[in-house]
Amino acid sequence: MWQRRAFLKAAGVGFAASLMPQQLMALERNELVFASSVQTKAGGYGAVLMGERGDVITTLALPDRGHDITVSFEAGRGVVFARQPGTFAVVFDPAGKEAPITLTSPEGRHFYGHGVFSPDGKLLYATESDFEAAKGVIGVYDTVGGYQRISEFPTYGTGPHELLLMPDGKTLVIANGGIETHPDYGRTELNLDTMDPSVAFVDRTTGELIGQLRLDAGLHQLSIRHMAIDARSRVWFGCQFRGSASASPQLVGYATMDGEIKLIELPSDTLLDLRNYVGSVAASADGTTIAVSSPEGDLLVAIDAEGKRPVLVETLRNGCGLAPDGTGFVASSGEGELIGIAGSGEARRQFDFMFDNHMLRVG
Amino acid sequence: MRIVLALLFALSAGPAMAQLSTSPGEVMRGAVNNFIRPAMTDFGGKADALSTAVAQLCATPSQANLSAVDTAFANTALAFGRIEAIRVGPIMEENRSERLLFWPDRKGIALKQVQAILSSQDESATSPDTLRSKSVAVQGLTALEFVLYGIGFDTLKTADGAFRCQYGSAIAQSVAGVANELVAAWNAEDGIALHLMKPDATFTDFRTPIEAQEELVGILSHGIEAVRDTRLNPFLAKGDATAKPKLALFWRSGLTVPMIRANIDGLQSLFALSGISGGVPNDKADLPIAIAAEFANADVALDLVTEPVEAAVADPTQAQALADVVTATQQLGVLIGEQLSAALGLSVGFSSLDGD
Numbered sequence: 001m002w003q004r005r006a007f008l009k010a011a012g013v014g015f016a017a018s019l020m021p022q023q024l025m026a027l028e029r030n031e032l033v034f035a036s037s038v039q040t041k042a043g044g045y046g047a048v049l050m051g052e053r054g055d056v057i058t059t060l061a062l063p064d065r066g067h068d069i070t071v072s073f074e075a076g077r078g079v080v081f082a083r084q085p086g087t088f089a090v091v092f093d094p095a096g097k098e099a100p101i102t103l104t105s106p107e108g109r110h111f112y113g114h115g116v117f118s119p120d121g122k123l124l125y126a127t128e129s130d131f132e133a134a135k136g137v138i139g140v141y142d143t144v145g146g147y148q149r150i151s152e153f154p155t156y157g158t159g160p161h162e163l164l165l166m167p168d169g170k171t172l173v174i175a176n177g178g179i180e181t182h183p184d185y186g187r188t189e190l191n192l193d194t195m196d197p198s199v200a201f202v203d204r205t206t207g208e209l210i211g212q213l214r215l216d217a218g219l220h221q222l223s224i225r226h227m228a229i230d231a232r233s234r235v236w237f238g239c240q241f242r243g244s245a246s247a248s249p250q251l252v253g254y255a256t257m258d259g260e261i262k263l264i265e266l267p268s269d270t271l272l273d274l275r276n277y278v279g280s281v282a283a284s285a286d287g288t289t290i291a292v293s294s295p296e297g298d299l300l301v302a303i304d305a306e307g308k309r310p311v312l313v314e315t316l317r318n319g320c321g322l323a324p325d326g327t328g329f330v331a332s333s334g335e336g337e338l339i340g341i342a343g344s345g346e347a348r349r350q351f352d353f354m355f356d357n358h359m360l361r362v363g
Numbered sequence: 364m365r366i367v368l369a370l371l372f373a374l375s376a377g378p379a380m381a382q383l384s385t386s387p388g389e390v391m392r393g394a395v396n397n398f399i400r401p402a403m404t405d406f407g408g409k410a411d412a413l414s415t416a417v418a419q420l421c422a423t424p425s426q427a428n429l430s431a432v433d434t435a436f437a438n439t440a441l442a443f444g445r446i447e448a449i450r451v452g453p454i455m456e457e458n459r460s461e462r463l464l465f466w467p468d469r470k471g472i473a474l475k476q477v478q479a480i481l482s483s484q485d486e487s488a489t490s491p492d493t494l495r496s497k498s499v500a501v502q503g504l505t506a507l508e509f510v511l512y513g514i515g516f517d518t519l520k521t522a523d524g525a526f527r528c529q530y531g532s533a534i535a536q537s538v539a540g541v542a543n544e545l546v547a548a549w550n551a552e553d554g555i556a557l558h559l560m561k562p563d564a565t566f567t568d569f570r571t572p573i574e575a576q577e578e579l580v581g582i583l584s585h586g587i588e589a590v591r592d593t594r595l596n597p598f599l600a601k602g603d604a605t606a607k608p609k610l611a612l613f614w615r616s617g618l619t620v621p622m623i624r625a626n627i628d629g630l631q632s633l634f635a636l637s638g639i640s641g642g643v644p645n646d647k648a649d650l651p652i653a654i655a656a657e658f659a660n661a662d663v664a665l666d667l668v669t670e671p672v673e674a675a676v677a678d679p680t681q682a683q684a685l686a687d688v689v690t691a692t693q694q695l696g697v698l699i700g701e702q703l704s705a706a707l708g709l710s711v712g713f714s715s716l717d718g719d
Binding site for chain 1: 451452455456458460467499555558567568569570588589591592593596597610719
């Protein structure tokens with residue numbers, strides 16, 4: 001578990017040295033540190049690093065709207081990915097000593113907003129679109145060599161979204177949302193009649209497919225988008241349904257490397273309150289509780305991973321970002337609110353910027 | 364159009380102040396009864412007329428009957444254009460949307476499949492029942508446009524075009540069938556119209572008036588975004604890239620710009636006839652005026668596009684006018700998707716949330 005001291009140690013002396021006294025005090029006071037993309041009230045975009053007490057430790061300006069953030073202590077860097085179909089990713093030094101580097105996706109590719117480092121921090125993997133072929137790819141970046149893009153391999157599907165590193169350190173799990181888009185057509189979804197979402201397990205060292213799981217054919221419009229891994233290495237996922245609003249399929253499930261994929265049964269009221277849309281998924285620090293959010297339904301749901309049933313339902317207007325703290329989760333909203341749920345001691349706070357869809361706990 | 368706009372301006376600026384307490388329920392009744400139901404019924408009627416006209420052409424091939432089909436096709440396409448943004452309820456079931464209009468078609472799937480049917484004279488494409496089991500791309504208006512305006516269309520004037528005409532007739536019947544399913548579903552007492560007008564906790568789709576009103580603002584916001592992203596930007600020149608008018612919807616029939624106008628006109632009518640401006644608080648009273656003004660800007664720009672799309676993009680004045688329509692859609696996206704939804708106290712950022 002990454003705690004503040006580990007973060008300070010990993011970031012090195014330079015981190016503390018480079019911070020303004022006020023920021024340093026903020027860091028000293030906070031046990032946990034979170035990161036999120038944000039939009040300012042004036043309409044600008046950026047990313048923030050903030051403490052559990054709500055102190056903004058540092059901010060990073062972005063050229064356009066960011067999405068998820070990933071951090072590697074081994075690499076000493078964080079990366080903010082552009083929201084799809086953006087073409088930039090900004091590599092930043094949490095210590096603020098080195099200037100940020102802006103990566104641009106190569107010709108014919110764009111980012112999907114998510115990525116992950118290898119355990120040793122030497123490689124960065126990002127979900128990208130080969131949009132002419134309408135196929136998902138994982139772009140591989142060499143963090144030691146100035147973040148050069150050194151190779152790519154398929155996601156074995158269309159419209160990949162979140163990807164995570166499995167606890168074995170070798171397997172990437174990828175949510176192939178199944179939706180084809182093309183920059184010429186903005187965010188228009190081009191294949192709702194033939195969507196084919198899946199969860200793919202891929203060997204990051206060879207790019208080979210280890211296994212791929214799909215829900216029943218009747219659920220082909222259920223786009224698998226976001227994931228979190230529980231204490232038993234099960235991959236919990238949240239979906240967004242692209243069919244008629246009058247249908248309300250289950251939206252949360254789990255997949256395993258043993259080949260099991262299953263939707264859990266949320267009670268009808270809770271399911272309807274999610275409005276056919278799960279915006280993010282997180283696992284608690286001990287991996288026994290899964291939280292999912294719906295900014296469309298202003299709803300947060302905590303699920304007992306063993307019992308596979310909700311243990312808490314909370315409303316948060318435009319709530320989407322979720323990250324574990326010591327005892328529960330913090331949740332952030334597009335209205336600039338931050339709250340604690342499911343055992344978290346966080347008090348409700350209001351910020352003067354709006355949080356994007358994802359919150360990352362970085363220390 | 365101008366008269367409607369002038370009226371809207373007048374309502375928004377003056378007497379509309381008295382309506383500022385319009386409830387979400389009233390807005391949804393206005394949307395459904397004043398615009399959606401009549402526009403769906405109009406589409407159903409136009410599609411029936413098209414089906415009849417194509418059957419007549421097949422029975423008696425002639426230039427006159429082909430011209431009648433052209434007129435009926437334009438009427439049907441534009442009637443659909445007015446309700447195309449209503450992506451809720453029956454249109455979202457059974458692939459009806461794709462079966463009516465398979466678009467965007469980035470890979471040209473419809474063209475290839477339609478040409479294959481025509482060249483192989485596939486008899487199973489000449490009955491709506493068997494056509495139904497084929498690719499959605501060969502069942503709707505995009506396919507019918509190629510039949511009526513693509514290479515070889517002039518055979519329709521003679522007996523040589525018998526197969527082509529029979530296939531066209533099956534498409535027209537299929538379109539009419541889907542259109543009338545939409546009409547029936549929207550006019551049903553207990554269907555989507557009820558759910559939007561009288562939301563209930565027992566419904567799966569719309570349980571509160573706010574949820575229903577969010578859908579309405581979403582339709583307006585997504586609709587305007589779709590016009591920009593699927594009907595304008597794909598073929599307009601940008602940066603070093605030249606214009607690609609053959610990527611435009613309905614370039615063969617010359618209906619590209621009329622279809623854009625129908626789309627925008629439908630959204631404008633839905634906005635005005637729903638009375639949604641009446642729900643905007645007093646301190647935001649200038650917002651509906653700004654929205655109406657931006658719709659008017661789009662109209663003015665479209666008026667300047669007088670030639671078919673291939674000629675229009677080659678003419679600096681008309682190309683600029685099309686770019687101005689894009690700008691108007693961008694402004695409308697912000698005004699409706701962000702500012703109107705915020706003013707009405709709805710969940711903000713409809714478009715910005717989708718798909719992430």
